[in-house]
Amino acid sequence: MRSETSKSPSELRALFRRNKLVAPTAGLAKGYAQANLAMLPRELAFDFMLFAQRNPKPCPVLDVIEADSCEPTVVAPGADIYTDIPLYRIYQHGVLTAEVKDLKNFRKKGLVGFLLGCSFSFETALLNAGLPVRHIEENCNVPMYITNMACTPAGIFHGPMVVSMRPMPPSMVVRSTLVTARFPAVHGAPVHIGDPGQIGIRDINRPDFGDSVTIKPGEVPVFWACGVTPQAVAMAVKPEIMITHAPGHMFICDVRDEDLAVF
Amino acid sequence: MRSETSKSPSELRALFRRNKLVAPTAGLAKGYAQANLAMLPRELAFDFMLFAQRNPKPCPVLDVIEADSCEPTVVAPGADIYTDIPLYRIYQHGVLTAEVKDLKNFRKKGLVGFLLGCSFSFETALLNAGLPVRHIEENCNVPMYITNMACTPAGIFHGPMVVSMRPMPPSMVVRSTLVTARFPAVHGAPVHIGDPGQIGIRDINRPDFGDSVTIKPGEVPVFWACGVTPQAVAMAVKPEIMITHAPGHMFICDVRDEDLAVF
Numbered sequence: 001m002r003s004e005t006s007k008s009p010s011e012l013r014a015l016f017r018r019n020k021l022v023a024p025t026a027g028l029a030k031g032y033a034q035a036n037l038a039m040l041p042r043e044l045a046f047d048f049m050l051f052a053q054r055n056p057k058p059c060p061v062l063d064v065i066e067a068d069s070c071e072p073t074v075v076a077p078g079a080d081i082y083t084d085i086p087l088y089r090i091y092q093h094g095v096l097t098a099e100v101k102d103l104k105n106f107r108k109k110g111l112v113g114f115l116l117g118c119s120f121s122f123e124t125a126l127l128n129a130g131l132p133v134r135h136i137e138e139n140c141n142v143p144m145y146i147t148n149m150a151c152t153p154a155g156i157f158h159g160p161m162v163v164s165m166r167p168m169p170p171s172m173v174v175r176s177t178l179v180t181a182r183f184p185a186v187h188g189a190p191v192h193i194g195d196p197g198q199i200g201i202r203d204i205n206r207p208d209f210g211d212s213v214t215i216k217p218g219e220v221p222v223f224w225a226c227g228v229t230p231q232a233v234a235m236a237v238k239p240e241i242m243i244t245h246a247p248g249h250m251f252i253c254d255v256r257d258e259d260l261a262v263f
Numbered sequence: 264m265r266s267e268t269s270k271s272p273s274e275l276r277a278l279f280r281r282n283k284l285v286a287p288t289a290g291l292a293k294g295y296a297q298a299n300l301a302m303l304p305r306e307l308a309f310d311f312m313l314f315a316q317r318n319p320k321p322c323p324v325l326d327v328i329e330a331d332s333c334e335p336t337v338v339a340p341g342a343d344i345y346t347d348i349p350l351y352r353i354y355q356h357g358v359l360t361a362e363v364k365d366l367k368n369f370r371k372k373g374l375v376g377f378l379l380g381c382s383f384s385f386e387t388a389l390l391n392a393g394l395p396v397r398h399i400e401e402n403c404n405v406p407m408y409i410t411n412m413a414c415t416p417a418g419i420f421h422g423p424m425v426v427s428m429r430p431m432p433p434s435m436v437v438r439s440t441l442v443t444a445r446f447p448a449v450h451g452a453p454v455h456i457g458d459p460g461q462i463g464i465r466d467i468n469r470p471d472f473g474d475s476v477t478i479k480p481g482e483v484p485v486f487w488a489c490g491v492t493p494q495a496v497a498m499a500v501k502p503e504i505m506i507t508h509a510p511g512h513m514f515i516c517d518v519r520d521e522d523l524a525v526f
Contacts, residue, residue, distance in 0.1 A: 046309040049316065050327050054337060064313050066418060074317060074415065152337065155329060181526060184447075262525075263444060 004028060009076065009252045013084040019101045022086045024248035026120065033186070033257050034250035035062050035075065035115040036227045037085060038234055039103075039243040042067045045112035047155025048234060052114070054152040058161050058229035060185045062253070062260075065113035072115055075253040081113045082106065087246035094238030099246055106243065116227055117186035118250055119164060121257040122179075129179045131172050134213040142166070143207035144226050148200025149191070151229065159233040162209070163191060163199070164226040167219040176222055185260040192223040199223065267291060272339065272515045276347040282364045285349045287511035289383065296449070296520050297513035298325050298338065298378040299490045300348060301497055302366075302506040305330045308375035310418025311497060315377070317415040321424050321492035323448050325516070325523075328376035335378055338516040344376045345369065350509035357501030362509055369506065379490055380449035381513055382427060384520040385442075392442045394435050397476040405429070406470035407489050411463025412454070414492065422496040425472070426454060426462070427489040430482040439485055448523040455486040462486065 004012065004021065009029045015021040025034055040048055045067070052059035063074040070080045082103040090098040119142065123133050135142045142164045149161040168176050173193060181189035196204045204221060205212050209228060215221060234242055245251060267275070267284065272292045278284040288297055303311055308330070315322035326337040333343045345366040353361040382405065386396050398405045405427045412424040431439050436456060444452035459467045467484060468475050472491055478484060497505055508514065 046312065049309065049312050050329070053312065053316070053324055053327065061316055064316065064417075066313070154327075184525070262447070 005030070009254050010079070012252050013076070013079055016086045017080065017083040022101055025086065025250045025252055026248060029252045031124070031256050031258075033062070033075070033253040033255045033260055034118045034120045035253055036118050036231070037081065037113060037115060037243070037245040037251055038231055039111040039113045040234060040239055041241060042110045042112055044156070044237075044239055047157055048114065051151070051154035051157040051233065052230065054154050055161070055229070056184065057188055057191060057225035058151065058227065060117035060187060061114060062117050062185060062255070063115040065115070067110045067112050070107065072251070075115060075255045076251075077254070081251070085245050085249060085251050087249040089244050089246050091235065091242045091244070093240060094235050103243060111241070111243065115251055116230055117260070118227060119187060119224065120250070121186040121260060122183045122224070124257050125179050125183060126166070126176060129175060131168065131176050131179065132166070134167050135211065138213055140213065141210035143211060143213055144209040144228055145196070145201045146208045151233065156237050157233050159229070159236055161191070162226040162228040162232060163223040164210070165204070165207070165221050165223050167213065167215040168222050170218060170220055173220050173222060180224065182261040182263055183257075184262055187225045187227070190222050191225050194220055196221055268293070272517050273342070275515050276339070276342055279349045280343065280346040285364060288349065288513045288515055289511060292515050294387070294519050294521070296325070296338070296516040296518050296523055297381045297383045298516055299381050299494070300344065300376060300378060300506070300508040300514055301494060302374045302376045303497060303502055304504060305373045305375055307419070307502055310420055311377065314414070314417035314420040314496065315493065317417050318424070318492070319447065320451055320454060320488035321414065321490065323380035323450060324377060325380050325448060325518070326378040328378070330373045330375050333370065335514070338378060338518045339514075340517070344514070348508050348512060348514050350512040352507050352509050354498065354505045354507070356503060357498050366506060374504070374506065378514055379493055380523070381490055382450060382487065383513070384449040384523060385446045385487070387520050388442050388446060389429070389439060392438060394431065394439050394442065395429070397430055398474065401476055403476065404473035406474060406476055407472035407491055408459070408464045409471045414496065419500050420496050422492070422499055424454070425489045425491040425495060426486040427473070428467070428470070428484050428486050430476065430478040431485050433481060433483055436483050436485060443487065445524040445526055446520070447525055450488045450490070453485050454488050457483055459484055
C-alpha cells in the first residue's frame with residue numbers, strides 16, 4: 001500500500017470518510033489546496049457570507065455548501081463535507097462540547113458550510129519562491145496576533161482582524177509580497193509590513209495564538225490576514241451550534257494551489 | 264454654478280436625491296467608480312450573494328446594503344441607496360412595471376441591495392492605457408452576447424454568462440488583458456479571446472443586447488464577463504419584486520476606479 005503522502009485528495013478523503021485515518025493534514029496531497037471549515041445555522045449564513053465578502057483578506061471563501069447539500073461543488077465535486085474531514089469540533093453556544101470523526105448526526109439540521117482558504121497554500125508558494133517560512137523551519141505553529149485593525153462589520157458579525165507573522169530578510173520583503181499577492185483566495189498580499197506597534201501588537205514575542213518564532217537580527221516582520229479571524233468572529237456571537245475542523249485537520253480540495261493564483 | 268461634469272460624487276448624489284438631475288451618469292465624476300444596482304427580497308439575498316461569490320467575473324459585488332439599512336457603507340458612507348440614483352426600475356414578477364426617481368415607498372420592505380461593479384471602470388483603464396474602446400468611439404452601447412458558458416448555479420439562481428465585446432488590434436490583445444486584470448472588482452481579465460463560435464456566439468454582428476460595433480480587418484474580438492448576467496439571472500426567477508437602476512443611470516461611488524485595482 002502506498003504511503004499517505006502519495007495519495008490523491010479523493011483517496012485521502014475516502015480514508016477520512018471511513019475513519020481509517022485520523023491525523024493532521026499538513027504535508028498530505030502536496031500541491032492541492034486545503035481549507036478551513038465553519039458550519040453555521042442557515043439563519044446566520046447571509047450575515048457570515050456578507051462579513052466574508054466585506055473582509056476578503058481574512059475570510060477568503062473557497063466554497064459554500066448549501067443547507068440542503070453535503071457537497072463542496074466548487075472545490076471537490078462528489079465529496080461529502082459531513083464525513084470527509086479527519087476530525088471535527090462541535091461548539092454549542094460558543095463552547096467546545098465534542099470532537100468527532102464525522103457529522104452524520106448533523107445532516108438535515110439546516111447548517112450551511114463555509115470552506116475558507118488556508119495559509120498552507122501561500123506558504124507553499126513562499127517556499128517554492130525560495131523564501132523562508134520560519135515556523136516551518138522551527139517546526140512549530142505560526143504566530144498569530146489580534147490587531148487594532150477592525151474588520152468591516154456585517155449584520156451581527158464584527159471584530160478585529162487576526163494576523164499571522166512570518167519574518168523576512170529585508171531583501172525578501174518585496175518578493176514575499178508579490179508572491180503571496182498572486183493568491184487572494186488564500187489571504188493574498190500582506191496587510192502590514194514592519195512595526196508591530198502600528199497595528200496594535202504590543203509584544204511580537206508573545207503571540208495571541210500559536211507559537212513565538214525567532215526573528216533574526218535585521219529581519220522584518222511581515223503580517224498576513226489570518227483564517228482565525230472568521231472563526232473568532234463567528235464564535236463571538238455564540239451561535240447555538242457551530243462546527244469547525246479540528247485544528248490542523250483540514251479539508252483537502254481537488255483544486256490545486258496554483259489553480260487559486262490570479263496571475 | 265459649476266457644470267455637472269466637475270461635481271464630486273456626493274454633490275451629484277445630492278442632486279439625484281432632490282430629483283434636480285435625472286440623466287445618464289456616463290462621463291460624470293470621472294475617475295470614480297460607478298455601480299449597477301439590484302435589490303431583492305431578503306429571502307433571496309443569500310442565494311444571490313452565493314451566486315455572485317461563485318461567479319465573481321460576471322457578478323463583482325462592490326457593496327451590499329442590508330435589509331434594515333439604506334447606506335452603502337463600503338463604497339459611499341452616508342449615501343442613501345433609496346434616493347441617490349437618478350432613475351430606478353421596478354420589476355414585479357419579472358415584468359417592468361414602473362420607472363421612478365426615488366424609492367421612498369420601498370423603505371422598510373425588507374429589500375437587500377447589491378451594488379455590482381460596472382465596466383465603466385475598466386473602460387477608463389483601457390482608455391488610459393491607450394487601448395481602443397470601439398463603442399465609445401462609435402458613440403453607441405457596448406455589444407453583449409449570451410454565451411454557452413454556464414454560470415456556476417447557487418440555490419435558485421442559474422443561467423448562462425453574458426459577455427461584452429471590444430475588438431482589439433492583435434498587438435493590443437495582451438495589453439488589454441493585463442490592464443483589465445488589475446480590476447477584478449469590475450469584471451477583471453477577459454473570459455475569452457478570439458473565435459466567437461467557441462463560446463456559442465453565432466453571429467458577432469448580431470449582439471443579444473446593445474449595439475453592433477465595427478470590427479476592423481485583422482482585429483480580434485475580446486470578451487469580458489458582463490454585469491447584465493446577474494440582472495438576467497435574478498430576473499429569470501421572476502421575484503415578487505426586484506428593483507434596479509435604469510440603464511445608464513448608475514450609482515456613483517466615493518471609491519475611485521484606481522481604488523479597485525489589485526496591483
